[in-house]
Amino acid sequence: MNALEILLVEDNAADAKLTIIALQEANVSNKIVLLRDGNEALEYIFGSIEDRVPKVIFLDLKMPKVNGNEVLAKLKQDGRTRKIPVVMFTSSQEPRDIKECFDLGANSYLVKPVDYDDFSKVVKSMGQYWTLHNITVD
Amino acid sequence: MEYLNHYRKFFEISNNLLCVANTDSYFLKVNPYFSELLGYSQQELTNRRFTDFIHPEDVGITLIEVEKLSKGIKVINFINRYRCKDGIYKSLEWTATPDVDQSEIFAVARDVTEELLQKREIEELNQSLKNSLDEMESFSYSVSHDLRAPVRAIHGFSRIISEKHGSSLNSEAQDLLKIIYEESSRMGKLIDDLLSFSRLGKKALQLTMVPMKELAQEAVNEVLRLNQIEPRPNIKIANLPDAYCDRSLVQQVLVNLISNAFKFSHDKPHIEVEIGYTENDSLIDYFVRDNGVGFDMLYYDKLFGIFQRLHSQEKFGGIGIGLANVQKIINRLGGEVWAVSQINEGATFYFSLPSSANNGRLYNKSYKK
Structure with missing residues (x-):
């Protein structure tokens, strides 16, 4: 069993905090690692890959330095990380962004609701789905 | 002989350019308006090849037209630029017909410089x-x-x-x-x-023939499912003809208008809603009519504006975007939206849609102009 449960890649501090609170409320995990941009995410995962395979990655799309879709592409191209479920978690509802993420191999695409009650609901259900059942993807 | 005189008169007074030329690119005869418009004397015009007066970029395309004429093909509405004596270029639109046996060209042109600029x-x-x-x-x-x-x-x-x-x-x-x-x-x-x-405004349209009666029934069901209304409203749906439109967008229009009809009638003892139509030539006018509070026609110009409300939010809810959406959708589909009402006497909202693909295209074309 890995020590790490959920990797959250999010540059917006408020969104990160809200996501962590919702995940903790749902008891899905107390092992959440927060990374602030795509570059940090890549360094973290590929820096020491053996110890750092999370059950699920929540990945923001629009971030400074390295965008979410670039991180997604690298994760899905590498045999060691390909099976980690990746949930895109973003404000963008652009059909172009959604298509691109699925084309790159995203396992889910969630639009962050403005309403916190809805936001908390989707985070909880997504977190539970991907962590409780120990799902890996092909 | 008398007509020849008549024709000569026309030739002389015309404020179009009239000429006879040959296929070697020389004018044989030009009317007086040539000199008036371009500033050269008749002799200057006939002494040189006419290609000498044409904008260098247009000489090639002009020679192609002359070539066609020498093969007996007429030229219609061909435009090239002629240099006037003062150096300014005029755009001329030519119509020409050949006399192949004589190697002659009869041509008429009008000055379209201003027109093209405008x-x-x-x-x-x-x-x-x-x-x-x-x-x-x-x-x-x-x-x-x-x-x-x-x-x-x-x-x-x-x-x-x-x-x-x-x-x-x-x-x-x-x-x-x-x-x-x-x-x-x-x-x-x-x-x-x-x-x-x-x-x-950005969504790609998916245009097909849409069964409007079925769509109206679906919209009514959806609105009733989302809102508990007691006593149950009395809803009449006429035998609506099909329209050429985008199904999911028009579904939004109907849901919007029907929920408005319910919303603005909620303080009536019994809600009556009628969904009907009247047919025009190429467009069908659909309507949703209620017996609710209506609105004051004095504020009609605010009715379809974004975030505009004609009733207080406390009493009727909503943020004032529904009708702006309705108008945007119907306009994109080539139709129009309008409404009539009297305070406390209910309101009728109309929207028009093309009755067939053909009418849709025709209408959209003239609409774009």
């Missing part, structure tokens, strides 16, 4: 108008998009404070927090509606 000006104005509209759309889109995260933070943290720390706040602080929570929720809805409004 046309270009209009095109440029249209383009800049379109650019500023696009800019405005993408501005409102990105502003509302960027507002989502801060509003979510206000809404989320006010909720979390009241859940986790509510017990340590006095009742006034709790009330104020509740206001922050509710107002940020309203702002979130405004932002989402604004975003979906600006996305409406």
Whole structure:
């Protein structure tokens, strides 16, 4: 069993905090690692890959330095990380962004609701789905 | 012989260019208007090849037309530029017919310089108008998009404070927090509606023949499912003819108009809603009529504006974007929206849609002009 449960890649501090609170409320995990941009995410995962395979990655799309879709592409191209479920978690509802993420191999695409009650609901259900059942993807 | 004199008169007074030329590119005879328009004497015009007067960029295309004429093919509405004596170029639109046996060309031209300039000006104005509209759309889109995260933070943290720390706040602080929570929720809805409004203009249309009666019934069912209305409204749906449109967008229109009809009739003892139509030539006018509070025609010009409301929010709810969406959708589909009402006498909302693909294209074409 890995020590790490959920990797959250999010540059917006408020969104990160809200996501962590919702995940903790749902008891899905107390092992959440927060990374602030795509570059940090890549360094973290590929820096020491053996110890750092999370059950699920929540990945923001629009971030400074390295965008979410670039991180997604690298994760899905590498045999060691390909099976980690990746949930895109973003404000963008652009059909172009959604298509691109699925084309790159995203396992889910969630639009962050403005309403916190809805936001908390989707985070909880997504977190539970991907962590409780120990799902890996092909 | 008398007619020849008559014809000569026409030749002399015409304020179009009239000429006879040969296929070696020489004018044989030109009417007086040539000199008037271009500034050369008749002799200057006939002494040189006419290609010497033509803008260098247009000589090639002109020779192609002359070639056609020498093979007996007529030329219609061909435009090239002639240099006047003062150096200015005029755009001339030619219609010419050949006499192959004699190797002669009979040609008429009119000066379209001003016309083309005006046309270009209009095109440029249209383009800049379109650019500023696009800019405005993408501005409102990105502003509302960027507002989502801060509003979510206000809404989320006010909720979390009241859940986790509510017990340590006095009742006034709790009330104020509740206001922050509710107002940020309203702002979130405004932002989402604004975003979906600006996305409406971008969505690719899927045009097919749509069974409107079926669609109206579905829309009624959906509105009834989402709203508990007692006593049950009395809804009449006429035998609506099919329309050529985008099904999911028109579904939104119907849901909007039907829920408005219910909403603005809720204080009546019994809600009556009628969905009907009247047929025009190529467009069908559909309508949704209710027996509700109606509206004052004095404020008609605000009816379809974005975030405009004609009734208080306390009494009727909503943020005033529904009819703006309706209008945007119907206009995109080539139709129009209008309404009639009297205060307390109900309201009727009309929208028109093309009755077939053919009519849709025709209408859209003239609409774009």
